[in-house]
Amino acid sequence: MSEEFPQDPAEQLTRAIRAVFDSWNGERARIYRHREHISEDLGTAVNVQAMVFGNLRSAVTFESSGTGVTFTRDPATGERGMYGDYLPDAQGEDVVAGVRDALPLSELKRLNPRAYLQLADHLRMLEHHYRDLCDVEFTVERGKLWILQTRVGKRTAEAAFRIAHDLRVEGTITPDESLVRVDGAELTRLMFPRFDTTPADVPLAQGVPASPGAAVGVVVFDSAEAVRRAAAGEATVLVRRETTPDDLPGMIAAQAVLTSRGGKTSHAAVVARGMGKVCVCGAEALTVDPAARRFTTESGVSVHEGDTVSVDGTAGTVHLGALPLTASDVGRALETGTASGPLTEAVLGALTHADSVRRLEARANADTPEDAVRARSLGAQGIGLCRTEHMFLGERRALVEAMILARDDNARQDALAALLPLQREDFTGILTAMDELPVTIRLIDPPLHEFLPDRTELAVSLARTEHPDPHDRELLAAVERMHEQNPMLGLRGVRLGLAVPGLMAMQVRAIAEAVVARLRAGGRPRAEIMIPLVDTVEELRLARTEAEAVLAEVQEETGTTLDCPIGTMIELPRAALTAGRIAEYADFFSFGTNDLTQTTWGLSRDDAEASFFPLYLEKGVFSVSPFETIDQEGVGRLVEMAVEAGRAVNSRLETGVCGEHGGDPESIHFFHRVGLDYVSCSPFRIPAARLEAGRAALMDTTGGSDSR
Incomplete structure (x- = not known):
């Protein structure tokens, strides 16, 4: 009405x-x-103030009034100079709303030179006062300049680094203030290549931006095809409803991963981020049909295997065809340590200062020598998590199957003996890449059924085969025997090591023999052995006793002194609550905050994100997913208690975190405050972790915060 x-x-x-x-x-x-x-x-x-009018016409000249918005520097690039728009005969809202085409600020200089010079003087004064980029709104009323308001201006990630660097060089702010004004999230955005898109580039689908960056490739629907095409030099995008550990070879081979299910912490997302792969998850509008080798969009567009798509992991979009890519100069500069322009100079300068003030070390989650080499080039100070289960996939799965199906101890030992040299070779390569730096190797963690065929698929295949292979029947029996209602809380981690004779001993021997090989080659290996999923001190005591016995055997056999610290991953609430007792047998604690979050909250990560997480975020139950940023009140409190209790018993106890939170900027500040020694994250996130560790040290000392 x-x-x-x-x-x-x-x-x-x-x-x-x-x-x-x-x-x-x-x-x-x-x-x-x-x-x-x-x-x-x-x-x-609400501010109440008198108005001035940019649309008052003078009897003398039409252009004597107008309005505009200007910045003291370019908010897109950070370049010095006045940047803005001006509209003659208009009010301020006309500029912001875009109802008319604005003129470059240089037009004000032509129309009213006096007002232009006054504006330039005011901008210099405002930037000097606020010591930062200023966003200024102004009006010219009948020839007279009025400054309406100013605020510290929003800026792109590129501009943030350049402005902070330039203000430091100019002496306007200190090096510490310059570091506080940039952050790890901005740095991460600068590292990824981007698509050069236009408004006409309508996406096929929108999903969750799980791992940022941009990639172009042909669509494939299974791991084997991705590997085959990659070997032929073809870039691929692996499309799945959701990924499993079986998809790892394909994920490694592909340029990007696209799933129709899952969220930011689904298997696809976590693994892709760890490898620095582009990933879009949860594109629910897509119907993925692996059998027909195609996916279909909501509008009915079908994309077949071999068709080219572009995946934008930053925006969470998928486009048909190949969009043009813009490479990241920052990514190259971080790997080479060489600046190629003002932006890369600013980024490298910020990291250098961060390294000089931070207390937290930045280590990498890396499972291959290639990952280790890349992590080191990006500034990693060691490996905080080397997952050994990834070494049992591919062609080696046959050996794991043989171990599982072994009818007696001799057969099991034969299978383990075949795995030993392969594990030793893996560890030798990683220790070589990280020579002189610590490498924390986690013994096998997931349940063994993950290395066997899918239960349903195998049963269906046997039912459809007239003369089934006896080996397949044996496999199905093993799968049935090992089936668990909740594998996450079942026979895995230290439980598996204690329950399967020889498994843990084989892995420890492989580590020990790799250390000996490196020592004999003149290297300086620093291997650490991590026992996963410990719930009680008795588990760790038993596991440590077995590991130390193997280390002693290798020492005696080789005549080489071995120094391999043995610690545990704290990833269960009971372990955190009894950390004082566990520390009696641990040289280090590594907090596995992914599982610690799941078990503390009572959440299945993938299921929760696919069901009620969006509702909880909308209603404010979560301000942010506890799997992205550490829940300081709950999970964080357990971490803090465990650190305090552990160090009260063992003052030399080393503590770190190797979950997804190790690369999250806000979480890194928390880990600094509670006294961890290091954070460990995917190689790609190492520069951001270094930067945030430096910022955390400064903000903890001064109690300051980002002025923006």
Whole structure:
């Protein structure tokens, strides 16, 4: 129902004030607060002031009034100089709303040179006062310049690094202040290649931006095809409903991974991030049909195997065809340590200062020599998590099957003996790449059934085969025998090592013999042995006793002194609560915050993200997923308690974190505060972790925060 506009100025003012207050609860405001993690109970404020008018015409000249928005530096690139727009005969909202085409700020210089020079003087004064990029709104009323408002301006990641660097060089801010004004999330964005898209590039589908970057390749629907095409030099995009450990070879071979299910912490997302692969998960509008070798969009477009697509892991979009790529100069500079322009100079300068002030070490989660080499080139100070289960996939699965199907101890030992040299070779390569730096090797963690064929697929295959292979029948019997209702809480980790005779001994011997090989080659290996999923001190005591016996055997056989610390992964609440006792038998704690979050919250990560997580985020139960940023009140408190209790018993106890949170900027600040020695993350996230560790040290010392 419409009403006449009130003519009483007092009523106009009252309604305008009320409208501003009411805007706090508007839909756009709520969405913005959620995205920026702004508290719901802060409220807003109203300024009441006199107006000036940029649309007042003078009898002398039409252009004597106008309005504009300007920045003290380019907010897109960080380049020095005035950047902005000007509209003659207009009000401020006309510039912001884009209802008219604005003119370059240089037009003001032509139309009103005096106002332009005054504006330049004011901008210099404002930037000097605020010591940062300023966003300024101004009006010219009948030739007179008015500054309406200013604020510290929003900027791109590129501009953030350049501005912070330039202000430091100019002496406006200190090196410490310069470091605090950039962050790891911005650095990560700068490292990935990007697509050069236009508004006309309509995506096929939108999903969860699980691992940022840009990649182009032909669609494939299984791991074997991805490997085959990659070997032929063809770039591929692996498309699955969801990925499993079996897909690892294909994920390694592919340029990008696209799934129709899962969220940011699904298997596809976690593994892709760990490898620095582009990944879009949960593109629910896509119907993936592996049998027909195609996927279909909501609008009915079918994309077949061999068709080319572009995957944008930063935006979470998928496009048909090959979009043009823009390479990342920052990524190259970080790997080579050589600047190629103002931006890379600024990034390398920020990292150099971060390294000089940080206390936390930055280590990598790496499972191959190639990952280790890349991690070291990006500044990793060791490997905080080397997963050995990935070494049992591919052609080696036959040996694992033989171990599982062994009818007696002799057959099992034969299978383990065949695996031993392969494991030793793996460890030797990784220790070579990380010579002189610590390498924490986790003994096998997942349940053995993950190395066997899928239960349902195998049963169906046997049922359809007239003369089934006896080996397949034996496999199905083993799968049935090992089937668990909840494998995550079943026979895995240290339980598996204690339950399968010889398995743990084989792995420890492979580590020990790799260390001996490196020592004899003149290297300086620093291998550490991690026992996973410990719940009680008795488990660790038994595992440590067995490991030490193997180390002693290798020492005696080779005449070489071995120094291999033995510790555990704290990933269960009971382990955290009894950390004081566990520390009696541990040289180090590594917090596995992925599983610690699941078991503390009672959540299945993949299931929760696919069902009620969006609802919880919308309703404010979570401000952010606890799998992305550490839950400080719950999971974080367990970490803090375990560190305190462990060090009270063992003052030399080394502590670190190797879960996904090890590369999360906000979580890194928490780990610094509770006194961890290192964070470990995927190689690609090492530069961001180094940067955030430096920022954490400064902000902890000064109590300061990012002025933006």
